[in-house]
Amino acid sequence: MTSSTNALRRFGRIFLTSAFAASMSLFGTSCDHLHDPHDHDHDHDAVTTVTLTLVAQGTTDTTRVTWEDLDGIGGNNPNRIDTLFLRPATIYLGSVRFENRAKSPIEDVTEEVLEDANEHQVFYAVSNSLGQLQVLDKDGRGLPLGLVYSLSTALTTAAVPGALTLSLYHYDSESSKNGTDPADETDVEVTFPLILR
Amino acid sequence: MIATLLLLSVLADTHIHGIVRDSATRAPLHGAVVRLDGTKKGAVADRYGAFHFYDLHQDTVRLVVSYIGYATERVVVPLGEGRKEVRLDIQMRSSSARQQEIQVTDERIAHSALPTQQARVLGSVEIDEHRGQTFADALTQVAGVTVLQTGPSLKKPMINGLTGTRLVLRNNNLVQEGQQWGIEHAPEIDAFSPSRITVVKGPAAVMFGPNAMGGVIDVESRPIRKDPGLHGEATVNLFSNGRQGAVGAFLETAQVAGAPVALRLQGSTRLGGDAEAPDYVLNNTGVRELNASLTVEVGDERLGLSTLASIFSTTLGIFSGAHIGNATDMLRAIQRGHPSSTRPFSYDIGNPRQEITHTMISAKGHAQLSDDERLVLTLGHQVNDRSEFDGHNVRIRGQGTDPVIRAADSLARLQRALATPAMNLVLNTSSLDASLEHALSERVRGTVGISSMWQLNERSGSVILIPDYRLWGIGAFAYESIMLDEVTVSAGIRYDVRDLKSRIINRATREATLQDRTWQNVSASLGALWAPVEGLTLTWNAASSWRPPQVNELYSNDVHHGSAYYEIGDSSLASERTLGSDVGLRYEANGLLIESSAFINRIGDYIMALPDPANPTVTIRGTFPTYRFTQMTARLFGGDLSLTVPLHERLNLYGQASFVRGDNLDLNEPLLFIPADRGRIGLHLHADDVGPVHDAYVDVSVMGVRRQDRVVPGRDYAEPPAGYLRTDLSVGGVLTLPFGLPARLTLACTNLFNAAYREYLSQYRYFADDLGRNIILRFTTTF
Numbered sequence: 001m002t003s004s005t006n007a008l009r010r011f012g013r014i015f016l017t018s019a020f021a022a023s024m025s026l027f028g029t030s031c032d033h034l035h036d037p038h039d040h041d042h043d044h045d046a047v048t049t050v051t052l053t054l055v056a057q058g059t060t061d062t063t064r065v066t067w068e069d070l071d072g073i074g075g076n077n078p079n080r081i082d083t084l085f086l087r088p089a090t091i092y093l094g095s096v097r098f099e100n101r102a103k104s105p106i107e108d109v110t111e112e113v114l115e116d117a118n119e120h121q122v123f124y125a126v127s128n129s130l131g132q133l134q135v136l137d138k139d140g141r142g143l144p145l146g147l148v149y150s151l152s153t154a155l156t157t158a159a160v161p162g163a164l165t166l167s168l169y170h171y172d173s174e175s176s177k178n179g180t181d182p183a184d185e186t187d188v189e190v191t192f193p194l195i196l197r
Numbered sequence: 198m199i200a201t202l203l204l205l206s207v208l209a210d211t212h213i214h215g216i217v218r219d220s221a222t223r224a225p226l227h228g229a230v231v232r233l234d235g236t237k238k239g240a241v242a243d244r245y246g247a248f249h250f251y252d253l254h255q256d257t258v259r260l261v262v263s264y265i266g267y268a269t270e271r272v273v274v275p276l277g278e279g280r281k282e283v284r285l286d287i288q289m290r291s292s293s294a295r296q297q298e299i300q301v302t303d304e305r306i307a308h309s310a311l312p313t314q315q316a317r318v319l320g321s322v323e324i325d326e327h328r329g330q331t332f333a334d335a336l337t338q339v340a341g342v343t344v345l346q347t348g349p350s351l352k353k354p355m356i357n358g359l360t361g362t363r364l365v366l367r368n369n370n371l372v373q374e375g376q377q378w379g380i381e382h383a384p385e386i387d388a389f390s391p392s393r394i395t396v397v398k399g400p401a402a403v404m405f406g407p408n409a410m411g412g413v414i415d416v417e418s419r420p421i422r423k424d425p426g427l428h429g430e431a432t433v434n435l436f437s438n439g440r441q442g443a444v445g446a447f448l449e450t451a452q453v454a455g456a457p458v459a460l461r462l463q464g465s466t467r468l469g470g471d472a473e474a475p476d477y478v479l480n481n482t483g484v485r486e487l488n489a490s491l492t493v494e495v496g497d498e499r500l501g502l503s504t505l506a507s508i509f510s511t512t513l514g515i516f517s518g519a520h521i522g523n524a525t526d527m528l529r530a531i532q533r534g535h536p537s538s539t540r541p542f543s544y545d546i547g548n549p550r551q552e553i554t555h556t557m558i559s560a561k562g563h564a565q566l567s568d569d570e571r572l573v574l575t576l577g578h579q580v581n582d583r584s585e586f587d588g589h590n591v592r593i594r595g596q597g598t599d600p601v602i603r604a605a606d607s608l609a610r611l612q613r614a615l616a617t618p619a620m621n622l623v624l625n626t627s628s629l630d631a632s633l634e635h636a637l638s639e640r641v642r643g644t645v646g647i648s649s650m651w652q653l654n655e656r657s658g659s660v661i662l663i664p665d666y667r668l669w670g671i672g673a674f675a676y677e678s679i680m681l682d683e684v685t686v687s688a689g690i691r692y693d694v695r696d697l698k699s700r701i702i703n704r705a706t707r708e709a710t711l712q713d714r715t716w717q718n719v720s721a722s723l724g725a726l727w728a729p730v731e732g733l734t735l736t737w738n739a740a741s742s743w744r745p746p747q748v749n750e751l752y753s754n755d756v757h758h759g760s761a762y763y764e765i766g767d768s769s770l771a772s773e774r775t776l777g778s779d780v781g782l783r784y785e786a787n788g789l790l791i792e793s794s795a796f797i798n799r800i801g802d803y804i805m806a807l808p809d810p811a812n813p814t815v816t817i818r819g820t821f822p823t824y825r826f827t828q829m830t831a832r833l834f835g836g837d838l839s840l841t842v843p844l845h846e847r848l849n850l851y852g853q854a855s856f857v858r859g860d861n862l863d864l865n866e867p868l869l870f871i872p873a874d875r876g877r878i879g880l881h882l883h884a885d886d887v888g889p890v891h892d893a894y895v896d897v898s899v900m901g902v903r904r905q906d907r908v909v910p911g912r913d914y915a916e917p918p919a920g921y922l923r924t925d926l927s928v929g930g931v932l933t934l935p936f937g938l939p940a941r942l943t944l945a946c947t948n949l950f951n952a953a954y955r956e957y958l959s960q961y962r963y964f965a966d967d968l969g970r971n972i973i974l975r976f977t978t979t980f
Contacts, residue, residue: 047817073816074661074754074763075704167525167819176538184530184537186522189819 046072047109049099050166050190052084054092054151063092067190070102083193084164086131089155095148096122096166098188110147118174122146123182128162130154130194143179156196165191211276214249214682215285217242217262226264226289227318234259234271240731241785245312245680249731262287309367309404309415310397311687312678313724313736315781315794321392321419325977326929326943328434330441330469330484332386332394332416339396340837340853341794343872347381347960349439349472349968350484350513354384355958356398357796358833358857358871359411362747365401367415369505371559371577372405374626374652378663378749380760380960385509385555385581387488389432389445389465392419399779399796402720402742403689406648406672410742410775410800418505421449421459421494430979438971439482440542441469449492459494470544471514475953475969477539479961481514483546499565509555514546519964523819524914527761530964531915548615552584569636579626585660587619620660626652643677654748661755662764663748666699676722685726692719695745701752701768716745716772736781736794746770750804750826756816760960761914763814763821764806770828774801788843795836803831805861805868808912829863833871851898852878858907866909873905873920873957893930900925905957915963921954923947934978943975 049068055061065082086092098109113120117139123146124133131153135144146168168188171177217229225246232239233250240248250258253276260272267289274283310316317339327335333352336342344352345360353360366373366384376382397413405413422428429448435441445465453460467486472479490507518536521527530537559577566572597603632646652668676689694717700709724738753766777798784791806824814821835857842850854876859868879898887893905917929943951970955962 050817067817069815069817071705071707073756073818074814077815078817181537182526182529184518184521184526186526186819188817189523189525190817191820 046100046102047098047168047188048072049097049101050188051097051099052094052164052166052192053097054084054086054094056087057091057093065192067192068101072102081190081192083195085195085197086151086153088153088157088196090153092151092153093148094151096146098168113145113168114147117145118143119171119177120145121169121171121177121179121182123167123169124149125165125167126151126162126194127165128160130156130160130162130196133164139177141174143177153196159195159197162194162196163191164194165189211253211282212249212251213253213258213260213274213283213285214247215283215287216246217248217264217287217289218246219267220288220290226267229262229264229267229289231287232261232263234261239787243728243734244316245685247728249728251731260285260287262289264289309395309413310401311404311676311689311722311724311738312680312685313687313726313738314401315398315736315738315779315796317396317398319394319396322941324391324394325432325941325975326927326945328388328432328975329973330388330436330439330443330467331383332388332391333384334388335391336394336396336414339398340792340839340855341398341835341857342396343875343958345380345870345958345960346956347383347519348479348482348513348516350469350482350511351381351383353377353380353382354414355872356396356412356414357798357835358859358868359798360870362408363411363744365405365409365413367405367413368557369416369418369507369559370561370575371557371579371628372408372650374579374624374628374650375553375555375581376583376622376624376663378747381515381551382583385511385553386416387445387465387486387490387507387509388443388467390418390463390488390490390507391416393417398794399738400720400722400740400742400775400777400798402740403674403676403691403722404644406670406691407693407695407718407720407742407744407772410744410773418461418463418490418492421451421461421492423451423459425451428980430977432975432977434976435974436469436971437973438968439469439472439484440544441467441484443467443469443486457495457497459492461492462490463492464489468544471542473542473969474966475951476966477536478542479516479518479965480536480540480543481517481545481547481550483514483544484511485546486511500563502560502562504560505557507557509553509557511551511553512546513551513553515549515551516961516965517547517549519961520549521761523816524761524821525819527914527963536965548586550586552586552618554580554582556580556582566633571634573630573632573634575628575630577626577628579624581622581624581626583620583622583624584618585620585658586615586617587660618658620658620662621656622663623655624652625654626650637677640680641677642680643675645673645675647671647673661702661704662753662757664699664701664752666697666748668695668697668748670695683728687724687726688722690719690721693717693743697745697748697751699748699752704754712768714751714768716743718743718772718774732784732786734781734783736783737779739776739778741774741776743775744773746772746804746826753826756814756821761821762808762824763816765809765823765825767826770804770826771802773803773828775799776801788841788849790839790841792840793836793838795834797834798832800831800833802828803861804828805831829861831859831868832862833857833859833868847883849881849883850879851881852876867907869908869912870958871905871907873917874903876901887930890930890932894928896927898925899923902956917957918955918962921952921956923952923954924949929975938978938980940976940978943973945973945975947971947973 048070051066054063065084068080069078100107126133131151133151135146135149137145137148139145169183170187171183217226227244229242231248242248258274263269324335330350331352333344333354336354341357343355345355346352362377375385395415401409401413427450431446434443447463449461451459465488469484472482488509492505494503557579561575564572596606628650630648632644634644636642649671654666656665672693674691678687696715698713702709720742722740727735751766751768753764756763779796781794806826809823809825812823814823837855839853844850856874857871859871877898877900882895884893900923902921904920925947926949927945932940934940948970953966
């Protein structure tokens with residue numbers, strides 16, 4: 001047993017020495033490291049704000065609604081989701097605007113969608129048969145684009161709640177856009193509550 | 198050969214038993230065959246080199262002891278009159294004659310398991326014959342081991358339903374420290390480097406710290422050959438699926454310029470294109486890998502130092518059909534049932550993709566302080582650099598009023614964006630371990646030690662799944678085994694402290710705060726092994742260990758792409774505490790081998806992300822289900838059975854089956870990602886010589902996997918896939934090349950009938966079928 005006691009003592013000494021040396025080198029590298037922020041400012045342009053502008057046909061009666069999440073994905077929930085109030089049995093001419101308002105100056109993403117129209121498409125869906133939406137604009141190949149549309153609201157007497165959902169798709173290439181199918185990856189998908197009154 | 202004979206007092210029966218060891222290293226030779234000459238009786242040495250014979254009636258017993266890589270030994274034991282107990286110590290010399298065949302010459306005792314634990318060792322031939330595209334492929338031969346996969350080149354091993362940070366993966370003496378928290382993060386290990394893999398099923402926290410609560414996978418390279426001259430090995434693997442090729446080689450010498458410095462230089466490379474399901478190409482699933490390592494060993498068994506420097510680098514494509522934007526896309530992809538568009542086969546790897554480099558330096562020194570004491574010090578440093586490139590939102594607008602300048606600027610920005618990772622994580626880990634292996638008496642052996650680690654993670658990019666953090670941990674342990682004649686008892690205890698300091702970014706305000714958390718706790722284990730009759734071993738283990746919450750469980754705050762849910766950590770989580778027990782049985786006689794085990798594991802404060810349906814995450818990209826990390830009481834239990842039945846001298850029938858049940862006891866519902874019940878049955882035909890081919894074999898097997906029906910209805914986006922059958926075939930043997938070089942050749946075909954199936958544990962099951970037929974040619978030569 002004495003030899004093992006000796007060995008243990010020796011072992012302890014060797015270990016303590018090496019542990020001390022190692023800890024000096026390891027823990028010496030200060031934890032202040034953690035204070036350095038190193039988030040890249042991405043060139044990828046995210047959309048923070050979607051604005052719909054609708055004008056009732058034959059009037060200058062303009063409705064503008066905004067859906068906005070300034071801090072991007074996660075964090076706080078969207079800071080603004082307007083309800084779209086429209087009149088029944090009316091034809092509206094509408095447009096959509098995509099912006100990144102987290103950047104200064106504000107970046108207008110609509111222009112990029114327009115520039116690469118052949119690789120983009122906006123889809124709309126109106127729930128509860130509250131209206132019929134038709135895309136009016138076309139891309140360079142004659143396929144629908146979706147930045148401009150007409151919306152004919154239904155004839156109702158009671159205020160029925162519904163929703164208008166808008167999805168922006170960015171296709172890998174021109175060839176994967178066919179005018180009817182969405183892309184595999186959704187860029188923007190927002191829902192505005194819609195009430196006819 | 199030295200055979201020590203001890204004639205003991207007269208006992209009830211004549212009982213010959215003993216230990217077979219290497220004469221130089223005194224390491225037990227697990228698997229050595231001891232035959233009673235002139236009879237049909239035989240025994241195989243167990244993990245401790247031990248063998249037993251009972252009820253012998255001859256006057257004189259002649260034993261023939263053989264083992265691959267060693268000269269066959271003969272021992273004559275005079276028994277004479279009366280019944281006796283005879284104990285033998287058989288020491289075998291490594292055969293200096295060059296082996297004609299490439300065989301395992303390396304069967305050191307498993308240092309990664311207590312003697313009583315459920316452990317399975319895969320040797321170099323087994324690894325070689327089953328080597329796939331990742332190191333984990335070879336592991337699935339072990340009953341109870343499955344893989345959680347994200348495509349063919351991204352596989353995480355799972356033991357008895359536990360994976361990720363609940364397992365410890367050791368790579369050449371160091372605990373592999375990569376980003377193990379993610380489902381799509383595979384261990385960074387070269388498929389060519391292991392020559393021995395030990396799988397420990399069950400808690401091993403006492404030896405390897407809190408994360409080993411589910412088990413250990415210990416990957417080792419073979420020791421450098423000690424015979425003079427320059428040696429080496431070259432391996433080529435070709436895979437038809439993905440048109441993948443891989444080449445690995447090493448060169449080694451036991452002496453450099455006459456000095457006793459052993460060197461090995463190893464390298465490998467792999468190039469694969471898109472994998473193919475039976476009916477379509479899985480676009481962007483290619484892989485590129487380049488690995489190298491240098492081993493330098495000085496000294497001898499008594500005092501020595503072994504250093505290893507290695508680099509693993511890979512670029513992996515993430516299946517483009519599995520990269521979706523939001524929950525609507527996910528449902529649409531599932532409804533469609535197949536990828537929306539498939540391009541022709543290509544070797545190109547585009548976004549999304551991962552680029553990972555893992556660099557490791559280790560130095561392991563040992564000193565034999567006395568006959569009974571051996572000191573081992575291991576110092577290591579690892580750098581894991583992981584970049585994940587996203588496929589989303591690459592819509593870049595250039596600056597400038599002139600359209601030409603703007604177009605050029607757009608292109609430049611696009612290229613920059615594609616080359617900028619959405620997430621980059623650099624994880625630095627230093628570790629120092631010291632252990633003293635000792636023999637307190639002839640029958641009591643054990644190890645005491647201290648292990649410490651320090652880690653720094655630096656994150657950059659827009660994705661916030663884990664923060665910057667600094668982690669240190671220190672632990673002290675002791676375990677001892679008492680070896681009696683028929684019974685071995687092991688017990689161990691360990692104490693660990695972990696301290697985590699993280700810099701957390703608030704997503705709304707973009708402000709960072711620091712949080713410091715410390716955990717400490719005790720792990721303990723107790724086990725027994727009983728060998729009542731020849732060939733039969735029974736084991737029992739009980740262990741309690743803990744695991745501190747991991748950094749993603751505490752601070753994750755982002756969308757999980759590929760699974761389309763928003764995952765939120767909980768910074769107040771407490772440690773998990775597990776209490777588990779397992780029993781095992783091993784019986785081997787006349788070629789019949791039965792191995793079976795069963796386990797139960799109760800984990801208090803088990804950490805898992807559960808849905809929070811009241812608070813979906815609303816984003817401009819759509820609405821995502823919110824999952825929050827929470828704690829519950831979980832219970833896992835299961836069992837497995839493997840058996841080999843000799844139908845004929847040359848024909849074996851083998852089979853294995855395993856099942857695992859996992860439940861959240863608080864909510865009384867099944868856990869997520871528990872492997873479905875599975876089994877395999879096969880025939881193995883073996884011949885010593887067929888023409889010029891030695892050791893020829895034909896092996897055919899069918900794997901059957903049941904549908905995982907234990908899920909929470911409606912919880913997942915898609916119901917679990919149907920059960921499936923997969924047939925694999927392989928033929929192989931050893932040929933002699935010119936200059937007397939031996940070459941092991943294997944031609945294998947997995948998914949022989951090109952069946953379309955989906956595996957519940959695959960992340961791609963929502964989007965596409967699993968791999969179709971894959972014809973594999975493997976070639977290895979040693980010189």
